[in-house]
Amino acid sequence: MLDIKIEKTMNPKPIPGPENPLVFGTIFTDHMYVMEYSTEKGWHDPAIMPYQPITLDPSAMVFHYGQEMFEGLKAYKTEDGRILLFRPDKNAERAVNSNKRLMIPEIPVEDFINGVKTLVEIDQAWIPTKEGTSLYVRPFVIATDPFLGVRPSNTYKFIIILSPVGAYYPEGLNPVKIWIEDEYVRAVRGGIGEAKAGGNYVASMAAQVKAHEEGYSQVLWLDGVERKYIEEVGAMNIFFKINGTVVTPVLNGSILPGVTRNTCIELCKEWGLPVEERRISVDELEEAARTGALEEVWGTGTAAVISPVGHLRYVNDVFQIGDGGIGAISQRLYDTVTGIQLGKIEDTHGWTMEVGNAR
Ligand code: COI
Numbered sequence: 001m002l003d004i005k006i007e008k009t010m011n012p013k014p015i016p017g018p019e020n021p022l023v024f025g026t027i028f029t030d031h032m033y034v035m036e037y038s039t040e041k042g043w044h045d046p047a048i049m050p051y052q053p054i055t056l057d058p059s060a061m062v063f064h065y066g067q068e069m070f071e072g073l074k075a076y077k078t079e080d081g082r083i084l085l086f087r088p089d090k091n092a093e094r095a096v097n098s099n100k101r102l103m104i105p106e107i108p109v110e111d112f113i114n115g116v117k118t119l120v121e122i123d124q125a126w127i128p129t130k131e132g133t134s135l136y137v138r139p140f141v142i143a144t145d146p147f148l149g150v151r152p153s154n155t156y157k158f159i160i161i162l163s164p165v166g167a168y169y170p171e172g173l174n175p176v177k178i179w180i181e182d183e184y185v186r187a188v189r190g191g192i193g194e195a196k197a198g199g200n201y202v203a204s205m206a207a208q209v210k211a212h213e214e215g216y217s218q219v220l221w222l223d224g225v226e227r228k229y230i231e232e233v234g235a236m237n238i239f240f241k242i243n244g245t246v247v248t249p250v251l252n253g254s255i256l257p258g259v260t261r262n263t264c265i266e267l268c269k270e271w272g273l274p275v276e277e278r279r280i281s282v283d284e285l286e287e288a289a290r291t292g293a294l295e296e297v298w299g300t301g302t303a304a305v306i307s308p309v310g311h312l313r314y315v316n317d318v319f320q321i322g323d324g325g326i327g328a329i330s331q332r333l334y335d336t337v338t339g340i341q342l343g344k345i346e347d348t349h350g351w352t353m354e355v356g357n358a359r
Contacts, residue, residue: 001108001110001111001114002035002043002044002045002046002111002114003046004033004046004047004048004114004115004118005045005046005047005048006047006048006118006122007047007048007049007050008030008031008050008122009030009031009050009051010050011050012030013029013030015125015126015164016128016164018128018129018130021166022128022133022164022165022166023166024136024163024165024166024167024168024303025136025163025165026163027163027164028051028161028162028163029051029123029126029135029161029162029163029164030050030051030122030123030126031048031049031050031051031119031122031123031162032048032049032050032051032052032119032159032160032161032162033046033047033048033115033116033118033119033158033159033160034046034047034049034054034157034158034159035047035107035111035115035157035158036155036156036157036158037105037155037156037157037158038154038155039154039155042105043105043107043108043111043158046111046115046158048118048119048122051161054157054159056142056144057144057146059146059147059148060142060143060144060145060146061143061144061145061146061147061153062142062143062144062153064148065143065150066197066198066199066202067102067103067104067142067143067152067153068102068140068141068142068143068197068198068199069095069098069099069102069104069140069141069195069196069197069198070138070139070140070141070196070197070198071091071094071095071098071137071138071139071140071196072091072136072137072138072196072302072303073085073086073087073088073091073116073136073137073139073259073302074086074134074135074136074137074165074302074341075120075127075134075135075137075162075355076127076134076135076341076342076343077124077127077129078342078343078344079342079343079344080343082343082354083120083121083124083127083354083355083356084341084342084343084352084353084354084355085116085117085120085137085352085353085355086259086340086341086351086352086353087259087263087351087352087353088112088113088116088117088353089109089113089353090259090262091112091139091259092107092109092112092113093109094196094257094259095107095112095139095141095196096109097194097195098195098196098197099141101192101194101195101197102192102195102197103152104141104143104152104153104156105156107141107158112139113353115139115158115160116137116139116160117353117355117356119137119160119162120135120137120162120355121355121356123135123162124355124356126162126164127164128164128165128166130166132166132167132172132173133164133165133166134164134165134341135162135163135164135165136162136163136164136165136302136303137160137162138160138161138162138163139158139159139160140158140159140160141156141157141158141159142156142157142159143155143156144156144157165303168235168301168303168304168305168307169217169218169304169307171217171307173306173307173308173326173331173334174308174310174326175307175308175309175310175311175321175324175325175326176217176218176299176307176308176309176310176311177215177216177217177309177310177311177312177313178216178217178218178219178220178233178297178299178309178311178312178313179207179210179211179214179216179218179219179220179313180219180220180222180230180282180312180313180314180315181207181211181219181220181221181222182222182227182314182315183207183210184203184204184206184207185203185221185222185223185224185227186200186203186204186207186221186224186231186232186234186254187200187203187221187224187231187254187255188223188224188225188254189223189224189225189252189253189254190253191224191254193224193231193253193254193255193256194251194253194254194255194256194257196256200234200256201234204219204221204234207219208234214313216313218233218234218235218236218299219233219234220232220233220238220312221233221234222282223252223254224254228281228282228283229249229279229280229281229282230249230280230281230282230285231249231252231254231255232249232255232256232258233299233301235299235301235303235304236258236299236300236301236304236307237249237255237256237258237260237261237299237300237301238297238298238299238300238309239261239264239297239298239299239300240280240285240288240294240296240297241294241295241296241297241327241329242288242293242294242295243288243293243295244273244274244295245273245274245275245276246265246268246273246274246275246276246329247275247276247278247280248261248265248275248276248277249277249278249279249280250277250278250279251277252279258300258301258302259302260300260301260302260305260306260337261300263300263337263351264300264306264333264337265277266349267333267336267337268329268333271332273329282314285312285314286314286317286319289312289319289321290319294319294321295321295322295327296308296321296322296327296328296329296330297309297312297321297327298327298329298330298333300333305334305337305338306330306333306334306337307330308325308326308327308330308331309321310322310324310325311324340352
């Protein structure tokens with residue numbers, strides 16, 4: 001594992017107090033982590049430095065061909081003052097897979113985790129403690145070669161920034177309205193849908209704006225070939241409870257393998273609920289909604305945690321799920337996942353990783 005050089009800021013910024021609503025992704029901490037890559041040296045010179053703008057050549061490849069990967073995870077402070085990360089190994093492993101697909105050199109898992117832990121430890125005073133808040137960790141890689149030909153870059157920067165956040169959706173844990181998209185698609189099998197790449201998110205924006213204009217929070221994507229099978233929500237994976245069975249789309253190559261998705265599947269199985277990872281068509285969903293078999297719908301994601309869905313729209317049909325309120329499984333998952341993340345519920349799975357020995 002590489003040694004990280006540390007330079008602390010001489011001008012610390014004011015840390016937001018508990019009255020600050022911490023609108024998602026708007027405030028950044030005092031420091032950032034940067035590691036360089038070149039073909040000659042591999043990944044080298046990791047450093048933590050004051051949070052600051054970066055200088056790039058206008059011809060840097062990331063600006064032209066979007067060779068970029070990102071991750072998202074969270075740090076929490078427990079009531080007894082410990083700092084916990086939730087499943088950072090899963091993010092580091094997913095980054096390896098995303099990088100492979102995007103032709104970005106793999107970052108060793110131990111350097112990824114060490115970068116996150118060291119930065120969070122340095123900026124630990126920024127971890128908010130009010131209910132529903134956390135310190136969001138955003139690692140990302142950009143291609144930096146000054147070159148306009150299309151090929152993988154020979155140089156990269158791996159950067160980690162931190163942002164104290166509240167709920168991702170303004171609705172908080174209140175059910176969101178979801179628009180099932182029938183015009184645009186996000187990804188196709190064989191494409192980059194299962195990699196965490198900025199390109200997947202820009203592909204989603206036209207539909208997201210359209211859905212917002214219609215009063216919906218997010219877009220639920222159908223598969224890119226038949227436009228028939230449910231995929232994911234873009235900022236979340238999606239779960240349905242149909243006739244007592246928990247159903248979520250099987251990972252098929254165009255769906256992001258979410259860490260919270262995996263956590264929810266494991267918890268539901270432990271609770272004795274039947275769980276099916278399979279293809280589910282929008283027709284099956286409509287039918288289940290019509291007959292009352294669709295009991296609950298929720299999304300899962302690092303930023304969103306568990307987000308109950310109260311309302312779905314597909315073409316000209318609108319369905320309310322249950323009584324439009326928070327379903328029992330969504331509530332239990334939210335309480336359990338956040339309970340483990342905050343150290344209030346015993347972590348019997350080894351999902352949390354302690355940072356430093358701060359008290
Ligand atoms: C996350 O949940 O961490 C994400 O990356 C989703 C998002 C904010 C785009």
